[in-house]
Amino acid sequence: MHGETKTRLICAVLAATAALLPRPALAQSANPPLSNVAFGNVTSLSLDLRRAQNTCSFAGVFPITYTVTATGSGTGNAFTVTNGTSTVSYEVQWAQTANAASGSNLTANVALTNQSGGGIVTGLTCFLGLTNATLIVIVRAGQLQQATTGSYSGTLSVVLAVQ
Amino acid sequence: MRVRGIAALAATIGLAGPADAATNIQVTFSLPVYAQINGLNDVTFTAVPTNTDAVNSQSTCAWTNSLTRSYRITASGDGGSGTAFSLSATGGRTVAYQVGWAGTSGASSTTALTTTVASPTFTSAALTPTCTTGPSSSSTLRVTILAADLQGMTSSLSYTGTLTLLMSPM
Numbered sequence A: 001m002h003g004e005t006k007t008r009l010i011c012a013v014l015a016a017t018a019a020l021l022p023r024p025a026l027a028q029s030a031n032p033p034l035s036n037v038a039f040g041n042v043t044s045l046s047l048d049l050r051r052a053q054n055t056c057s058f059a060g061v062f063p064i065t066y067t068v069t070a071t072g073s074g075t076g077n078a079f080t081v082t083n084g085t086s087t088v089s090y091e092v093q094w095a096q097t098a099n100a101a102s103g104s105n106l107t108a109n110v111a112l113t114n115q116s117g118g119g120i121v122t123g124l125t126c127f128l129g130l131t132n133a134t135l136i137v138i139v140r141a142g143q144l145q146q147a148t149t150g151s152y153s154g155t156l157s158v159v160l161a162v163q
Numbered sequence B: 001m002r003v004r005g006i007a008a009l010a011a012t013i014g015l016a017g018p019a020d021a022a023t024n025i026q027v028t029f030s031l032p033v034y035a036q037i038n039g040l041n042d043v044t045f046t047a048v049p050t051n052t053d054a055v056n057s058q059s060t061c062a063w064t065n066s067l068t069r070s071y072r073i074t075a076s077g078d079g080g081s082g083t084a085f086s087l088s089a090t091g092g093r094t095v096a097y098q099v100g101w102a103g104t105s106g107a108s109s110t111t112a113l114t115t116t117v118a119s120p121t122f123t124s125a126a127l128t129p130t131c132t133t134g135p136s137s138s139s140t141l142r143v144t145i146l147a148a149d150l151q152g153m154t155s156s157l158s159y160t161g162t163l164t165l166l167m168s169p170m
Helices: A003-020 A120-127 A141-146 B002-013
Strands: A037-041 A049-055 A065-071 A080-082 A087-089 A091-095 A112-116 A133-139 A150-162 B022-031 B035-038 B054-064 B070-076 B086-089 B093-096 B098-102 B139-145 B164-169
Touching (some): A080 B022, B054 B070, B054 B164
Parallel strands (some): A037 B022
Antiparallel strands (some): A049 A133, A065 A150, A091 A133, B035 B054, B070 B164, B098 B139
């Protein structure tokens, strides 16, 4: 096969494959999307509140790494929830595998870099509804013990970006 | 022509893709009202002289997460009809005692409590259930046997009773 013809063929295959994949710049949590973290009624002040959810992150076919940046709705983008009078801090972790028990701690508004999530296989993983990452939100018991009663809420914003 | 083709491919696979998207999620929970007294010890009087009141004061950790961190104390004994502040010994002998509570640690004076009657409102300085953060204690329990009552007791007998304290957050 002539060299230029071979190159065109490879490009065509790649383009066709890419067309099947999730939106490429970053298929952020598209499959499945990140869900609200509703812990419900606190029944013990001795236990941490912990919620992990799987998602799929895809950096694109050629970009192989991405960054995760999270911000909270507290002062200075802090990861906090409030009942209107009292504030409770929470922790956010990100793992590069699904069903992870723990992950890398995120600092508010600071990118967690070099997260692996590129290539055709990763893209197909997300496209097929499988997962490859875990978002974990933790409210420590020590924080709960110092908080006053009430309904607490806050917004967590997560941005995945091609590195 | 080849350059344009490569550029188109690059755009397709994301090298020049759209802006990064943010996902916003809500983090929520509901925290009920809790209250507890931590660090209460049994009260023991031994070899008590009868010419002066027998007094035992102890600092405790009374904590609540109510919005104002306020609470009331309802105390009850197990003497008399069942709730009197009194100790009993063999032979049906009894002796009354007094109960006081203060909303601060190490208090020299306390508010007298009446059995089964809620106290006035106290406000706690405790920040955590066991006072591991903030002040190490936040209240004072004072148990007294008046000298006049001591003088009516029979020597060599052991008098015992149970004092129950109920903390109600406000």
